[in-house]
Amino acid sequence: MAPLYAYKGNDTDGKVSRGIIEADTAKTARGKLKKQGIMVSEITEKMAQKSGSSTQISFFSGISRDDVALMTRQLASLVKSNIPLVEALTAMVEQTENEKLKVVLANIRQDVNEGTSLAKAAGKHSKVFDNVATSMIEAGESSGSLGPVLLRLAEMKEAQMRLASKLKAAMMYPILMMLISGSLMLAIFTFIIPKIAKVFEGMNKPMPVLTKVMINISDFIVSYWYLLAAATALTLFLFNSWKNSVTGKPRWDAMKLRAPLFGSLIRMIAITRFAHSMSTLLGSGVPILSAMNIAKNMVDSIPIANAITKARENITEGQSIADPLRKSKEFPPMMIHMISIGEKTGELPEMLQNVASTYENQVNSKIEGLTSIIEPIMIVVMGAAIGFIVLSVFLPLIDMSNISKR
Numbered sequence: 001m002a003p004l005y006a007y008k009g010n011d012t013d014g015k016v017s018r019g020i021i022e023a024d025t026a027k028t029a030r031g032k033l034k035k036q037g038i039m040v041s042e043i044t045e046k047m048a049q050k051s052g053s054s055t056q057i058s059f060f061s062g063i064s065r066d067d068v069a070l071m072t073r074q075l076a077s078l079v080k081s082n083i084p085l086v087e088a089l090t091a092m093v094e095q096t097e098n099e100k101l102k103v104v105l106a107n108i109r110q111d112v113n114e115g116t117s118l119a120k121a122a123g124k125h126s127k128v129f130d131n132v133a134t135s136m137i138e139a140g141e142s143s144g145s146l147g148p149v150l151l152r153l154a155e156m157k158e159a160q161m162r163l164a165s166k167l168k169a170a171m172m173y174p175i176l177m178m179l180i181s182g183s184l185m186l187a188i189f190t191f192i193i194p195k196i197a198k199v200f201e202g203m204n205k206p207m208p209v210l211t212k213v214m215i216n217i218s219d220f221i222v223s224y225w226y227l228l229a230a231a232t233a234l235t236l237f238l239f240n241s242w243k244n245s246v247t248g249k250p251r252w253d254a255m256k257l258r259a260p261l262f263g264s265l266i267r268m269i270a271i272t273r274f275a276h277s278m279s280t281l282l283g284s285g286v287p288i289l290s291a292m293n294i295a296k297n298m299v300d301s302i303p304i305a306n307a308i309t310k311a312r313e314n315i316t317e318g319q320s321i322a323d324p325l326r327k328s329k330e331f332p333p334m335m336i337h338m339i340s341i342g343e344k345t346g347e348l349p350e351m352l353q354n355v356a357s358t359y360e361n362q363v364n365s366k367i368e369g370l371t372s373i374i375e376p377i378m379i380v381v382m383g384a385a386i387g388f389i390v391l392s393v394f395l396p397l398i399d400m401s402n403i404s405k406r
Contacts, residue, residue, distance in 0.1 A: 004106045005029040006099070009040040020099045022106070063128055065161055067098045071105070072133075073154035080147030086113050104128055117141055131294045132156070132277055139285040149284045156280045163272065163360060170367040174374045181382050186221070188389060193218035200396050207396055214392035250302040257303060257330075261373065265366045270299040271335060272359040274308065279352035288348075289315060304330050321348075334358075 023029035078088035111121035119138035140149030281291035307328030342351030
């Protein structure tokens with residue numbers, strides 16, 4: 001298989017042109033580019049460097065989940081059409097627009113052409129193909145149903161993208177409002193209040209308590225802004241270090257599950273991810289113990305992951321999956337009931353898919369409900385802050401008006 005070369009040059013109009021081209025040698029690549037009217041100034045081979053049994057790519061960032069999901073669906077369509085795997089990968093290299101993903105696919109194609117299985121070749125690029133993907137691909141290759149398995153994987157990736165997009169869209173408005181309102185309040189206390197304070201101080205009249213509080217806050221912000229910035233940065237750093245530590249992360253995850261308003265949503269999202277991953281893995285032929293070991297890493301919540309681990313240990317002792325999940329008290333009764341029915345009827349993947357679909361719909365409804373609650377709360381908070389400033393400014397003016405009438 002021909003390697004890929006990243007190039008930089010100038011086209012016939014003198015504009016800078018960058019990209020990736022497939023060729024046997026750098027000289028051949030220069031020749032191809034010259035025919036396209038590009039004068040090459042730099043050209044480097046972008047095949048991954050192998051270190052031992054693993055393959056690493058140094059310029060990796062820039063491959064989104066959207067790119068991976070689309071590529072997986074397209075590859076599934078090609079494989080289901082009985083196109084040989086190497087040819088299918090060649091087609092994907094040619095039509096993929098993301099240059100970094102193009103390099104990953106070219107390296108996978110080269111490994112597959114040399115006799116490596118697709119699962120092992122993909123596993124070398126763990127930032128693109130996670131454990132769920134490589135396990136499913138391995139099961140698909142073993143069972144001879146790679147096409148349907150890839151399609152199932154693409155559907156799972158797309159479902160995860162829909163959920164992530166919903167969350168981003170829901171959080172965008174409150175975050176934007178918080179940033180705007182916070183910036184405005186900071187600007188008012190930094191630039192406007194000091195000028196008003198000078199006017200009040202020049203009156204030589206006693207000021208109301210509320211006005212003094214406002215002026216003191218403004219003076220503190222103006223005088224010690226660097227301390228506030230440093231304290232904020234230090235607090236964020238320490239909090240981030242704690243919540244990612246071995247002892248802090250379990251406590252933080254447990255706190256999130258018990259948090260008002262957001263706790264139930266976080267639990268629903270974790271359950272949706274677990275059910276969707278388990279359904280996809282089991283439906284692709286992955287053994288249940290391996291599927292649970294992989295799916296626990298998808299929930300992103302240590303208390304729920306620990307419950308899954310304990311359930312997995314009990315399954316190895318011959319027990320059902322439903323009983324230990326029920327005892328953990330981390331999973332809702334409806335989910336436990338549907339899993340129990342699925343185990344008895346032999347339709348566990350289908351039942352888990354129903355669970356995932358049900359909770360995905362509940363997550364969507366919950367997000368919409370939280371958005372409708374957050375908006376009025378933010379309006380009230382902003383109104384209270386503005387009311388505090390207005391009262392602080394007008395109370396001295398009202399006192400002056402009363403004095404002048406006397």
